[in-house]
Amino acid sequence: xxxxxxxxxxRAIRGNAGTRRAALIPYLTAGFPTPEVSIExxxxxxxxxxxxxxxxxxxxxxxADGPTIQRSTQAALDQGMTVPRVLDQIRRAALEIPVVxxxxxxxxxxxxxxxxxxxxxxxxxxxxxxxxxPAGADPDLEALVRASPLALIRLIAPTTTPDRLxxxxxxxxxxxxxxxxxxxxxxxxxxxTDLAEHVARVRSASTLPLAVGFxxxxxxxxxxxxxLADGVVVGSAIVDALATGGVGAAERLVRQLAAxxxxxxx
Amino acid sequence: xxxxxxxxxxxRFGPYGGRYVPETLMAALEELDRVHxxxxxxxxFWAELDGLLKNYVGRPTPLTEAPRLGAQVGAGVVVAxxxxxxxxxxxxxxxxxxxxxxxxxxxxxxxxxxxxGAGQHGVATATVCARFGLECVVYMGExxxxxxxxxxxxxxLMGARVVPVTSGTRTLKDATNEALRDWVTNVTTTHYxxxxxxxxxxxxxxVRDFQSVIGREARAQxxxxxxxLPHTVVACVGGGSNAMGIFSAxxxxxxxxLVGVEAAGEGLESGRHAASLGRGRPGVFHGSLSYLLQNADxxxxxxxxxxxxxxxxxxxxxxAYLKDTGRxxxxxxxxxxxxxxxxxLSRLEGILPAVESAHAVAWVLAHRGAWRVGDVVLLNLSGRxxxxxxxxxxxxxxxx
Numbered sequence: 001x002x003x004x005x006x007x008x009x010x011r012a013i014r015g016n017a018g019t020r021r022a023a024l025i026p027y028l029t030a031g032f033p034t035p036e037v038s039i040e041x042x043x044x045x046x047x048x049x050x051x052x053x054x055x056x057x058x059x060x061x062x063x064a065d066g067p068t069i070q071r072s073t074q075a076a077l078d079q080g081m082t083v084p085r086v087l088d089q090i091r092r093a094a095l096e097i098p099v100v101x102x103x104x105x106x107x108x109x110x111x112x113x114x115x116x117x118x119x120x121x122x123x124x125x126x127x128x129x130x131x132x133x134p135a136g137a138d139p140d141l142e143a144l145v146r147a148s149p150l151a152l153i154r155l156i157a158p159t160t161t162p163d164r165l166x167x168x169x170x171x172x173x174x175x176x177x178x179x180x181x182x183x184x185x186x187x188x189x190x191x192x193t194d195l196a197e198h199v200a201r202v203r204s205a206s207t208l209p210l211a212v213g214f215x216x217x218x219x220x221x222x223x224x225x226x227x228l229a230d231g232v233v234v235g236s237a238i239v240d241a242l243a244t245g246g247v248g249a250a251e252r253l254v255r256q257l258a259a260x261x262x263x264x265x266x
Numbered sequence: 267x268x269x270x271x272x273x274x275x276x277x278r279f280g281p282y283g284g285r286y287v288p289e290t291l292m293a294a295l296e297e298l299d300r301v302h303x304x305x306x307x308x309x310x311f312w313a314e315l316d317g318l319l320k321n322y323v324g325r326p327t328p329l330t331e332a333p334r335l336g337a338q339v340g341a342g343v344v345v346a347x348x349x350x351x352x353x354x355x356x357x358x359x360x361x362x363x364x365x366x367x368x369x370x371x372x373x374x375x376x377x378x379x380x381x382x383g384a385g386q387h388g389v390a391t392a393t394v395c396a397r398f399g400l401e402c403v404v405y406m407g408e409x410x411x412x413x414x415x416x417x418x419x420x421x422x423l424m425g426a427r428v429v430p431v432t433s434g435t436r437t438l439k440d441a442t443n444e445a446l447r448d449w450v451t452n453v454t455t456t457h458y459x460x461x462x463x464x465x466x467x468x469x470x471x472x473v474r475d476f477q478s479v480i481g482r483e484a485r486a487q488x489x490x491x492x493x494x495l496p497h498t499v500v501a502c503v504g505g506g507s508n509a510m511g512i513f514s515a516x517x518x519x520x521x522x523x524l525v526g527v528e529a530a531g532e533g534l535e536s537g538r539h540a541a542s543l544g545r546g547r548p549g550v551f552h553g554s555l556s557y558l559l560q561n562a563d564x565x566x567x568x569x570x571x572x573x574x575x576x577x578x579x580x581x582x583x584x585x586a587y588l589k590d591t592g593r594x595x596x597x598x599x600x601x602x603x604x605x606x607x608x609x610x611l612s613r614l615e616g617i618l619p620a621v622e623s624a625h626a627v628a629w630v631l632a633h634r635g636a637w638r639v640g641d642v643v644l645l646n647l648s649g650r651x652x653x654x655x656x657x658x659x660x661x662x663x664x665x666x
Contacts, residue, residue, distance in 0.1 A: 060565040063443045064447075070433060077565060106564040107563060107564035110564025132288060132550065134285065138284060160293065161292075
């Protein structure tokens with residue numbers, strides 16, 4: 001069996017001890033600002049120094065998202081984005097880096113989760129991250145994802161208890177996604193002060209690579225987070241750049257973030 | 267057999283319910299479950315709650331025979347109204363907010379958040395927060411704030427902060443999203459008092475348990491007054507807390523017909539309604555699996571009802587289970603029927619029902635001739651209609 005694309009990417013990033021750096025994982029809402037621009041944004045953001053890309057499937061009631069991503073997903077829905085159209089975009093973007101789909105459970109249930117994991121894998125998706133699907137929420141659905149080619153990426157929160165942490169890492173693959181602080185997605189002024197402690201706690205429970213996200217928006221914040229974690233997720237700031245300055249602005253921000261992570265290793 | 271057999275172990279009613287929430291909230295749900303289970307077994311907890319229900323809320327609420335309404339329904343048919351409208355704050359909602367405020371105190375949480383549609387749950391939450399000296403933030407859709415101005419002012423008088431929600435449909439669904447976002451952010455200091463039998467486990471069980479006082483009282487009152495159980499028990503269903511409260515005492519009485527009445531809005535065929543059970547499909551929304559108004563792509567569809575309290579695209583998971591098992595019959599009545607029933611009950615009995623509760627009255631009126639002499643129809647009058655007077659006047663063109 002060949003190596004999973006996500007594992008292969010981590011190996012490539014970590015392979016050379018001399019150039020070890022944290023991975024950059026941008027998030028983009030599929031279909032935002034428009035379905036056509038969205039494909040271009042995916043390609044250019046991916047080529048600007050991203051190691052993985054998270055693609056958001058819009059849902060009408062994104063209760064873990066702040067205003068920036070709420071607005072972007074609503075705009076995408078208003079322009080008719082659906083699960084099959086998102087998969088079509090990912091196929092057409094034909095990215096060289098692994099794609100992780102991030103969404104809420106209900107749009108996938110309506111599409112059929114079994115059909116989704118099959119068609120997503122065929123479209124070039126490597127991982128799945130579900131905001132409202134914590135470990136143990138639904139063992140049957142979980143088994144279905146685990147039997148598929150998609151990595152099941154688990155979110156870990158600052159409030160996750162030791163018991164839950166053990167359960168969450170048991171079923172996880174690809175990488176773990178640590179939420180940097182309590183709250184919804186969106187830019188914050190400062191990175192959480194107790195992040196190091198949470199990172200250490202997760203590392204003691206699993207050897208999977210650890211990405212950190214929620215509230216990381218500036219190159220300085222990315223650099224600081226990248227010193228602790230294996231990967232840094234930036235979402236709202238990129239969506240914001242895309243909304244206000246177009247693809248060029250999003251691409252510039254991703255280049256700056258990628259440069260900051262390379263400096264972080266020096 | 268209670269429909270929640272095994273529910274604590276699985277968090278489910280049949281396939282429905284569960285905990286489909288961000289990981290951030292899981293520890294709080296586990297804590298809430300532990301504290302609720304411990305409280306249930308603690309006589310001191312019940313002594314305090316029962317005392318407050320008696321001396322602060324005014325329980326037990328009366329069971330009022332409605333003879334002139336009964337005569338409309340059929341000769342010799344007894345229509346009995348369970349008067350939740352006579353509770354302090356004017357609706358059944360306070361049964362739940364008192365219980366949950368006591369749980370919050372046990373958890374050491376001093377900040378309370380809530381969502382509200384018609385404002386009744388917001389008022390009931392603001393009330394108990396004032397009573398216990400807790401900080402209170404209520405999320406309310408901008409559209410609902412317009413429809414229910416008086417309740418906004420009541421909440422503010424009691425020291426609550428009412429936050430207008432401008433996202434999405436600006437009604438209960440989006441107020442609930444906003445409350446959940448607040449909870450994800452402040453979960454270590456804050457308890458979320460959900461207002462209905464919805465949301466992630468253990469909320470549907472907790473709210474049902476605190477509302478079951480309605481059914482226990484009504485069952486005993488009916489037996490005492492008429493020496494038999496009711497033929498039919500009728501309640502309106504939005505999220506479904508007043509209905510679960512009264513149904514819970516009768517689930518094991520297989521001869522008692524249970525009817526839940528949803529809002530058909532402008533008609534079930536119009537697409538503008540709130541009949542999640544009647545026209546929805548199972549889906550995951552606000553933390554649990556239940557019937558849901560959604561489109562083919564799994565996007566939640568806006569509900570519509572003249573009643574802000576029923577204007578919700580989801581419904582409690584225990585109702586989903588009771589629908590599938592056939593134990594409860596779920597039907598729907600239109601805005602127009604509900605407004606007519608609002609007027610009828612006012613004129614016939616001198617009781618202004620909440621427009622939510624008027625849906626249950628309308629269903630009974632629509633089934634005249636369905637009962638025999640001596641049958642008792644037990645109707646849960648979940649709230650009073652004072653809050654709706656201005657809106658009804660506006661809709662019916664009366665001068666204000």
